[in-house]
Amino acid sequence: MLKLESVTKTFQLDENTTITPxxxxSLDVESGDMVIVVGRSGSGKTTLLNLAAGLVKPTSGRVTVNDRELSGMNDRELSRMRSQDIGFIFQFPSLLAALTILENVSLPSIFTPIAAMNHHRERAAELLGMVGLSDKMNVHPAQLSAGEQKRVVIARSLINNPGLVLADEPTSDLDQYTEAQIMDMICSINATGVTFLVVTHNRKLLPLAGAAYEMENGILKPVQAE
Ligand SMILES: Nc1ncnc2c1ncn2[C@@H]1O[C@H](COP(=O)(O)OP(=O)(O)OP(=O)(O)O)[C@@H](O)[C@H]1O
Ligand SMILES: [Mg+2]
Known part of the structure; x- marks a missing residue:
């Protein structure tokens, strides 16, 4: 489903400084997997997800999603792949303040050709029910707690029924109870066949992984079950 082969990303910070996050x-994510990558702040986790989504282009190596190499796609094809095949749970919630929760969750679907707006709203309402926010559909993001905003972002990532969800720190800044609740939710979505690649600094999530890796200074190594 997602394959990274010897992928390197180097940023040139100034004339004399480069950084290789x-x-x-190399990483192979198979359909239905729950892959978790842990690593400290700055170890390259977000960059890894951005490469997987084609938001950042590799300096060398290959990224393949559903057997299509991203470097062979033009911007239009990349956008279509991102909106239809991949859900993204961003590290920072990035909800639009002027829109209601329901509108925020529906938003990515307006770029897809499929059914009418009503259908998208119904699906958004269903997803908000799944993350326990049916009663907050018509409020605005500022009226939600941090954990509730995370749940909205999870719902939004699923609106176009993606096969693969890339989740960046889905449990950061949450209390233990809410953290467990969000991970339960992600595991139950995974059980319906949606593939997950989760990156986090939180080692407590490792037991939930089907395959676990650690990122250190840009290098990925498998972790044994703890
Ligand atoms: N667009 C960019 N230009 C220059 N440097 C970048 C860019 N994106 C990331 N970096 C650098 O790459 C390194 C890794 O960043 P990244 O965001 O991938 O880390 P992370 O593991 O997600 O960290 P955190 O846990 O704090 O979110 C950092 O030193 C960062 O400054
Ligand atoms: Mg990050």
Whole structure:
């Protein structure tokens, strides 16, 4: 489903400084997997997800999604792939303040050709029910707690029924109870066949992984079950 082959990303910060947050990473995510990558702040986790989504282009190596290499796609094809095949749970919730929760969750679907707006709203309402926010559909993001906003972002990532969800720190800044609740939710979505690649600094999530890796200074290594 997602394959990274010897992927390296180097940023040139100034004339004399380069940084390589992802260094020769190979990773195979199969359909239905729950892959968790842990790593400290700055170890390259977000860059890894951005490479997987084609938001950042590799300096070298190959990224393949559903057997299509991203470097062979033009911007239009990349956008279509991102909106239809991949759900993204961003590290920072990024909800639009002027829209209601229901509108925020529906938003990515307006770029897809499928059914009418009513259908999208119904699906958004269903997803908000799944994350326990049926009663907050018509409020605005500022009226939600941090954990509730995370749940909205999870619902939004699923609106176009993606096969693969890339989740960046889905449990950061949450209390233990809400953290467990969100991970339960992600595991139950995974059980319906949606593939997950989760990156986090939180090692407590490792037991939930089907396959677990650690990112250190841009290098990815498998972790044994703890
Ligand atoms: N567009 C960019 N230009 C220059 N440097 C970048 C860019 N994106 C990321 N970096 C650098 O790459 C390194 C890794 O960043 P990244 O965001 O991938 O880390 P992370 O593991 O997600 O960290 P955190 O846990 O704090 O979110 C950092 O030193 C960062 O400054
Ligand atoms: Mg990050």
């Amino acid at each position: 992802v260094n020769g990473v």
